[in-house]
Amino acid sequence: MPTTSPVIVALDYPDQAQALAMADKLDPQKVRVKVGKEIFTRSGPAVVEALHDKGFEIFLDLKFHDIPNTVAGAVRAAADLGIWMVNVHASGGQRMMEAAAEAIANHGQRPQLIAVTVLTSMEAADLAQIGIHDDPAVQVRRLAELAKTAGMDGVVCSAREAPMLKEACGQAFSLVTPGIRPAGSDAGDQRRVLTPLQARDAGVDYMVIGRPITQAAEPTKVVDDILQSLA
Ligand SMILES: O=c1ccn([C@@H]2O[C@H](COP(=O)(O)O)[C@@H](O)[C@H]2O)c(=O)[nH]1
Numbered sequence: 001m002p003t004t005s006p007v008i009v010a011l012d013y014p015d016q017a018q019a020l021a022m023a024d025k026l027d028p029q030k031v032r033v034k035v036g037k038e039i040f041t042r043s044g045p046a047v048v049e050a051l052h053d054k055g056f057e058i059f060l061d062l063k064f065h066d067i068p069n070t071v072a073g074a075v076r077a078a079a080d081l082g083i084w085m086v087n088v089h090a091s092g093g094q095r096m097m098e099a100a101a102e103a104i105a106n107h108g109q110r111p112q113l114i115a116v117t118v119l120t121s122m123e124a125a126d127l128a129q130i131g132i133h134d135d136p137a138v139q140v141r142r143l144a145e146l147a148k149t150a151g152m153d154g155v156v157c158s159a160r161e162a163p164m165l166k167e168a169c170g171q172a173f174s175l176v177t178p179g180i181r182p183a184g185s186d187a188g189d190q191r192r193v194l195t196p197l198q199a200r201d202a203g204v205d206y207m208v209i210g211r212p213i214t215q216a217a218e219p220t221k222v223v224d225d226i227l228q229s230l231a
Pocket residue numbers: 010012036116118119120121156157178179180188190208209210211212
């Protein structure tokens with residue numbers, strides 16, 4: 001049975017052995033896992049297959065961003081891996097997102113297709129450096145509305161923007177939120193953060209949590225404490 005848990009654990013490791021060792025401490029009934037650029041660049045589809053064999057649903061977080069034809073092909077290849085969710089960058093534009101959606105519209109194992117808005121590591125000063133002089137929330141909303149128009153199933157955003165986006169894009173539009181930090185844990189390079197409980201109360205659908213779990217002395221306990229706090 002697929003899990004209904006909102007928690008997605010980011011398996012950001014330099015090699016497959018370490019990623020799978022962490023997966024062995026996790027329960028596919030309690031969490032999904034995220035395969036990102038580091039481990040996928042190192043291990044490729046083999047790590048996806050190994051995690052599937054362990055029973056996990058997988059968010060393949062490769063954030064495709066290229067011309068429409070290239071992104072369409074990449075999203076199709078991702079769907080062929082049988083993953084649960086895949087993403088593109090909304091800043092690639094409407095035509096790029098439409099090409100991605102079209103590429104998997106009739107796929108037998110169609111994954112959820114979501115678009116990254118503004119990275120949770122970015123704040124207003126970072127946006128200003130790339131010529132965007134709006135508040136992050138304004139840019140997030142602009143890109144989320146474009147993503148919805150282009151046929152995306154949802155977006156990656158910060159939990160801070162969740163109430164605004166549920167209002168603007170509707171309850172069925174999925175909000176996937178990294179930048180989740182249990183109280184007292186180090187924000188690191190993240191800037192727009194909330195705790196799991198604050199994120200739930202803000203209305204997010206999925207919480208992506210990496211280092212607070214993967215770098216903990218007792219990852220299983222951290223997962224259980226997070227799920228308990230949400231119960
Ligand atoms: O805006 C974004 C998009 C993706 N991520 C990814 O989520 C995890 C977060 O890991 P933590 O260790 O909990 O910070 C990581 O894999 C990022 O690549 C994001 O943080 N923000």
